[in-house]
């Protein structure tokens with residue numbers, strides 16, 4: 001471990017590579033893996049994530065914005081990049097300059113874009129056209145792809161996903177009769193695990209390439225390895241007597257003598273305030289509860305009535321230490337959100353250290 005730093009996210013590039021290789025093993029024939037690196041690679045660093053994903057067997061990349069595609073190009077990435085978001089005229093120009101593929105569901109964009117994927121909204125209710133006739137009319141000789149997106153792929157027992165899949169399969173089959181070279185794609189990470197019929201020619205995986213579970217469960221059970229761990233250290237260790245309180249609003253008070261440590265990470269780093277009195281961190285390979293209100297730059301933890309830990313002792317907020325571990329999925333559950341939001345929410349003040 002390097003010298004203690006107040007807030008550090010370690011990103012294991014090998015994990016991203018292996019997760020991509022694992023996802024590819026789920027595909028059939030020459031189906032391709034498109035690695036989704038939008039939002040700075042879900043907080044992992046888009047360029048590093050993209051390069052690792054490509055090393056792991058991904059052959060396409062996807063981002064949300066034209067600026068994100070431009071950034072990948074600026075860092076020397078030459079593979080195909082799909083920009084998945086809605087684009088203004090200016091965005092279209094930036095995307096074209098970056099030689100990125102774009103998504104279209106209107107004649108305006110379909111005619112302007114040079115590398116177009118036509119999007120049918122089969123029930124996501126966000127982007128794409130719901131009108132099959134219109135989608136059909138947008139297909140041209142040089143259209144690259146045909147796509148859709150699932151709303152409930154991560155809800156294993158629902159009956160909406162199969163209906164979306166059926167709508168899309170029907171349309172894709174028909175379109176392929178005339179254009180057998182179209183790249184048909186619909187699956188996100190959850191759909192890639194859920195149903196082989198959703199794989200088509202390419203899958204667009206984001207969360208799983210980072211080793212987080214698309215169903216919010218244990219990623220290891222699905223052959224995935226979390227790439228990100230979050231580290232800090234003990235910045236102060238002090239004795240508290242009964243009645244002493246920790247933090248703003250006195251939301252925690254000692255009932256007996258104990259040792260309280262201050263860890264220099266807080267909501268300014270993305271460790272959300274709603275985790276106050278509501279999460280554990282790892283010190284010395286054991287769980288210790290966060291007590292009191294998390295502030296912008298600090299939080300406090302209870303080390304118990306006896307402790308050998310001193311200032312500088314490493315703290316793990318996400319990741320493993322000894323036999324114990326805290327998954328992003330656990331943090332998400334405590335916040336009533338999804339793992340995606342945990343890593344995306346780590347602020348730029350958290351230094352990213354990319355390691356092999």
Ligand SMILES: *Cc1c(COP(=O)(O)O)cnc(C)c1O
Pocket residue numbers: 036038084149187188189190204205206207208214
């Ligand atoms: C973000 C996104 C994905 C990736 O989803 P994951 O659940 O992270 O695998 C795929 N397709 C579209 C259109 C997206 O916006």
